[in-house]
Amino acid sequence: MIRFETVTKRYANGREALAAASFHVSPGEMVFLTGHSGAGKSTLLKLVAAIERPTRGTVIINRQSVSALSRSAVAAFRRRIGMVFQDHKLLYDRPVFDNVALPLVVDGVSRREVDKRVRAALDQVGLLGRETGFPMELSTGEQQRVGIARAVVSRPTILIADEPTGNLDPDLAVDVMAIFQRFNAVGTTVLIATHDVHLIERFPVRRLHLGQGRVLRDEPAAALGDSHGG
Amino acid sequence: MADEGLSVTRRPFRARLDGWLERHAQVCVGTLGRLYARPIATLLIWTVIGVALALPALLQVTVRNLEAAGPGQGRAYAIDVFLKPVLGVPQARQVADRLRERDDVARVELITAEEGLAEFRLRSGFGEALDALTDNPLPATLIISPSPNSTTPAALAHLRDALQALPEVDQVVADMQWAERLQALLAAAKRISNGAGLLLALAVLLVVGQVVRGDIETRRAEIEVSKLLGASDGFVRRPFLYTGFWYGFGGGMLALLLVLGAVAWVSPTVVRLAALYGSNFRMLGLPISGYLSLVASGAVLGWLGSGFAATWRLRQIEPGL
Ligand SMILES: Nc1ncnc2c1ncn2[C@@H]1O[C@H](COP(=O)(O)OP(=O)(O)OP(=O)(O)O)[C@@H](O)[C@H]1O
Ligand SMILES: [Mg+2]
Numbered sequence: 013m014i015r016f017e018t019v020t021k022r023y024a025n026g027r028e029a030l031a032a033a034s035f036h037v038s039p040g041e042m043v044f045l046t047g048h049s050g051a052g053k054s055t056l057l058k059l060v061a062a063i064e065r066p067t068r069g070t071v072i073i074n075r076q077s078v079s080a081l082s083r084s085a086v087a088a089f090r091r092r093i094g095m096v097f098q099d100h101k102l103l104y105d106r107p108v109f110d111n112v113a114l115p116l117v118v119d120g121v122s123r124r125e126v127d128k129r130v131r132a133a134l135d136q137v138g139l140l141g142r143e144t145g146f147p148m149e150l151s152t153g154e155q156q157r158v159g160i161a162r163a164v165v166s167r168p169t170i171l172i173a174d175e176p177t178g179n180l181d182p183d184l185a186v187d188v189m190a191i192f193q194r195f196n197a198v199g200t201t202v203l204i205a206t207h208d209v210h211l212i213e214r215f216p217v218r219r220l221h222l223g224q225g226r227v228l229r230d231e232p233a234a235a236l237g238d239s240h241g242g
Numbered sequence: 243m244a245d246e247g248l249s250v251t252r253r254p255f256r257a258r259l260d261g262w263l264e265r266h267a268q269v270c271v272g273t274l275g276r277l278y279a280r281p282i283a284t285l286l287i288w289t290v291i292g293v294a295l296a297l298p299a300l301l302q303v304t305v306r307n308l309e310a311a312g313p314g315q316g317r318a319y320a321i322d323v324f325l326k327p328v329l330g331v332p333q334a335r336q337v338a339d340r341l342r343e344r345d346d347v348a349r350v351e352l353i354t355a356e357e358g359l360a361e362f363r364l365r366s367g368f369g370e371a372l373d374a375l376t377d378n379p380l381p382a383t384l385i386i387s388p389s390p391n392s393t394t395p396a397a398l399a400h401l402r403d404a405l406q407a408l409p410e411v412d413q414v415v416a417d418m419q420w421a422e423r424l425q426a427l428l429a430a431a432k433r434i435s436n437g438a439g440l441l442l443a444l445a446v447l448l449v450v451g452q453v454v455r456g457d458i459e460t461r462r463a464e465i466e467v468s469k470l471l472g473a474s475d476g477f478v479r480r481p482f483l484y485t486g487f488w489y490g491f492g493g494g495m496l497a498l499l500l501v502l503g504a505v506a507w508v509s510p511t512v513v514r515l516a517a518l519y520g521s522n523f524r525m526l527g528l529p530i531s532g533y534l535s536l537v538a539s540g541a542v543l544g545w546l547g548s549g550f551a552a553t554w555r556l557r558q559i560e561p562g563l
């Protein structure tokens with residue numbers, strides 16, 4: 013489902029965030045992406061979402077090379093991917109409802125359907141009843157959950173999350189992970205970049221460890237599950 | 243799952259049509275709401291566009307009125323025909339009757355030598371000097387008004403030559419210059435009106451484009467996030483197109499009011515002026531189609547101006563985070 017073939021990403025300022033990174037994630041898998049700050053986790057996720065283009069190498073999502081997508085195809089492509097951003101990317105002059113509804117509005121979903129789905133998504137992140145509030149009136153953790161609700165509201169086939177639990181207390185972090193697991197259970201491919209050691213230890217999923225611009229370690233889920241003793 | 247995972251799920255046609263209509267209606271009303279939320283800025287833009295559209299329209303009104311007033315009012319083109327002094331009154335009447343039958347003649351007024359002298363005496367104040375004359379020095383005169391469709395310089399020249407050729411006629415005085423000048427003036431005014439129309443249409447395009455560019459900058463965050471979430475170019479551009487449409491439409495409506503107001507304001511003076519010339523001329527506005535096209539051209543220019551600006555600017559905004 014997600015395949016990187018010797019992908020290099022060099023930014024305009026010359027920084028090389030990824031250097032010939034290769035890996036493959038199968039459909040329906042759930043994967044943690046770990047690594048030091050600056051290791052290239054966010055860069056990798058942006059390449060998956062076609063927000064950045066690879067400098068060299070090929071990013072293949074669902075058997076299609078992302079570099080080959082036309083402008084309009086990129087837009088349609090992004091609509092099939094749910095993304096939680098490290099810095100939330102909320103619209104601060106719009107109420108919570110509008111923020112969560114945006115992916116559906118962009119996709120041309122009817123108003124009634126939007127209503128229903130936004131409520132369901134907010135319910136999942138424990139923010140039902142906060143629709144009319146503005147992001148500024150929410151705590152950082154609540155804002156993060158609005159971002160998560162927005163990522164899942166369109167029921168994407170690929171869900172990528174950049175530090176989704178960064179500002180959440182351990183209980184909430186586990187709740188959020190439970191949401192991702194629910195989606196994963198129905199077949200959604202989930203890719204989560206995180207520093208959160210507790211979380212990584214608690215959930216026995218495959219880990220890709222980034223360093224020096226490439227995948228340094230690839231630890232499969234089964235091994236972790238065993239080490240936890242089930 | 244793996245294969246069709248990323249393919250676009252097709253909703254039924256009816257649902258998509260409903261969705262499309264709903265989105266457009268929403269954006270159409272929503273953009274109007276945004277303009278309403280900042281009334282001063284909106285009124286300012288409407289005024290600029292309104293004035294730009296009203297100017298060529300007012301020139302057009304002027305041309306229309308000159309066209310209608312000039313030739314329509316026969317007096318303006320009156321041709322004076324002085325008959326030979328030997329002719330008596332009955333003969334003069336005969337000539338007048340004959341001329342009335344011509345197609346290019348609307349009216350013939352006969353002023354006999356006696357009437358002419360009486361009038362001259364009355365007006366000139368040379369009464370006593372005239373009494374000293376034994377013979378009436380004035381000839382009988384025919385004042386000829388050409389018919390309205392024979393007021394072109396060529397037609398007038400033809401009529402003048404025909405009159406001059408009559409054996410009873412001594413001299414023809416036709417103020418051809420006046421006719422020629424009016425025609426030239428009208429032609430020039432029409433050109434100026436068209437040229438000004440083109441230039442000001444361009445100005446409206448640029449104004450709307452610039453304003454929409456500003457709108458895009460203030461909503462940059464929203465545009466970037468929408469694009470991150472997969473908004474198409476069309477989706478992102480739509481609100482700006484409607485905003486441009488409302489700018490142009492509002493400006494067009496204002497132009498319409500300006501023209502109506504100007505006509506109503508000037509009309510009484512024109513009527514009074516016409517009355518001084520013994521005419522019951524009424525000032526003309528634009529035809530209904532003229533008013534409609536004023537509003538329509540505003541709306542179209544607004545739509546185009548914002549379309550150009552938005553298409554160009556939005557392509558440059560790519561979310562790199
Ligand atoms: N837009 C950009 N322009 C230039 N350099 C960038 C850009 N974005 C990231 N980089 C650089 O690329 C490298 C990888 O950045 P990235 O954001 O992917 O790291 P990260 O693993 O997500 O770090 P963190 O855990 O702090 O979020 C960094 O050295 C960073 O400075
Ligand atoms: Mg990061």
